[in-house]
Amino acid sequence: MEADVLAYLARREAEAAPKVAVTPLARRVAADLGVDLSQVTGTGPGGRITREDVERAAREAAAAPQPTAPMGVRQVVPLRGIRARIAERMQESYQTAVHVTEFTEVDATELVALRTRLQEDEVQVSYNDLMVYIVARALREHPALNATLVGDEIHYLEPIHIGVAVDTERGLLVPVIRDADKKSLSQIAQESAAKIAATREGTISPDDLTGGTFTITNLGMFEIDGFTPIINPPQCAVLGIGRIVDKPVVRDGEIVVRKMMILSLSFDHRIVDGAPAARFLQYVKRLIERPHLLLA
Incomplete structure (x- = not known):
């Protein structure tokens, strides 16, 4: 359920970005992969975002280290x-x-x-x-x-x-x-x-x-x-x-x-x-x- 909601929101966000020059195929791929087009740098003519740009952004996001929640520390004891x-x-x-x-x-x-x-x-x-x-x-x-x-x-x-x-x-x-x-x-x-x-x-x-x-x-x-x-x-x-x-x-x-x-x-x-x-x-x-x- 959570994954479906996130995908839906990403798709809505991608579709609501008219100021970004994006090929139609790239827009559909971005919606499917949950990629924020405002964070993608286009390499096509005039800075247009292509399908390759979206897929590259998705790969980079997947490879990036995910933030972890800070672990609660009960006590710190010097090693001495x-x-x-x-x-x-x-x-x-x-x-x-x-x-x-x-x-x-x-x-x-x-x-x-x-x-x-x-x-x-x-x-x-x-x-x-x-x-x-x-x-x-x-x-x-x-x-x-x-x-x-x-x-x-x-x-x-x-x-x-x-x-x-x-x-x-x-x-x-x-x-x-x-x-x-x-x-x-x-x-x-x-x-x-x-x-x-x-x-x-x-x-x-x-x-x-x-x-x-x-x-x-x-x-x-x-x-x-x-x-x-x-x-x-x-x-x-x-x-x-x-x-x-x-x-x-x-x-x-x-x-x-x-x-x-x-x-x-x-x-x-x-x-x-x-x-x-x-x-x-x-x-x-x-x-x-x-x-x-x-x-x-």
């Missing part, structure tokens, strides 16, 4: 401080590293049972603590993921310092658990709890936010399954942890309910290829599904 630093580092990572993400589904039933037993023994351990403990040992077996690119050299790092992404009111911060492969699960749990609390309170030391060689980020508490985490430069890789959910799976030919989770490993393809990254992820999966191996 921690937010600016996060933006800078994430942009650096995405524009520099060659990101590839591999996913795998893991049966976390035994890991959940292990954590339950530890809590019954009054050992306060989070899933993040267990993952730091597991990943540290996986990196020890697969050092290709504990590396960084320096100029035209790949440096395989001796220390295993694992960063744990923490959501704070100031933005995403990553406190680091140093020498995680040399610490017991209880040591990791105590240190992690203290550093996460200090991070959220804003009392964490800057030194405790730098020097990581690998990062873990967990979005399971937000009911996220899998995602594509961005590498924390100059590190080689980051492991994303999804939520643990009950799912029906086939075991020994029978359908049973197991506690499943998805792991998402993003890595820099300049430093490591897909197969070594997959072997690392496979090793992490093995330790999650058979946590008794951690005690071996």
Whole structure:
């Protein structure tokens, strides 16, 4: 209906322009295309508007950018401080590293049972603590993921310092658990709890936010399954942890309910290829599904 009204008005306007020298054909085309003849420059004899002039004006009008309604702005916040630093580092990572993400589904039933037993023994351990403990040992077996690119050299790092992404009111911060492969699960749990609390309170030391060689980020508490985490430069890789959910799976030919989770490993393809990254992820999966191996 609106289009018909606009076409009718344009036709009336075109027909009501007797002072403009227009060929009859051009006038009919202008009425059909909704072209305002007063806005058309004629190129015919004596400045007469021709059909070609009308069609050219219609094409130019169609190609011109259409004005958009101004968007209401609720609040303007300057990009500075921690937010600016996060933006800078994430942009650096995405524009520099060659990101590839591999996913795998893991049966976390035994890991959940292990954590339950530890809590019954009054050992306060989070899933993040267990993952730091597991990943540290996986990196020890697969050092290709504990590396960084320096100029035209790949440096395989001796220390295993694992960063744990923490959501704070100031933005995403990553406190680091140093020498995680040399610490017991209880040591990791105590240190992690203290550093996460200090991070959220804003009392964490800057030194405790730098020097990581690998990062873990967990979005399971937000009911996220899998995602594509961005590498924390100059590190080689980051492991994303999804939520643990009950799912029906086939075991020994029978359908049973197991506690499943998805792991998402993003890595820099300049430093490591897909197969070594997959072997690392496979090793992490093995330790999650058979946590008794951690005690071996």
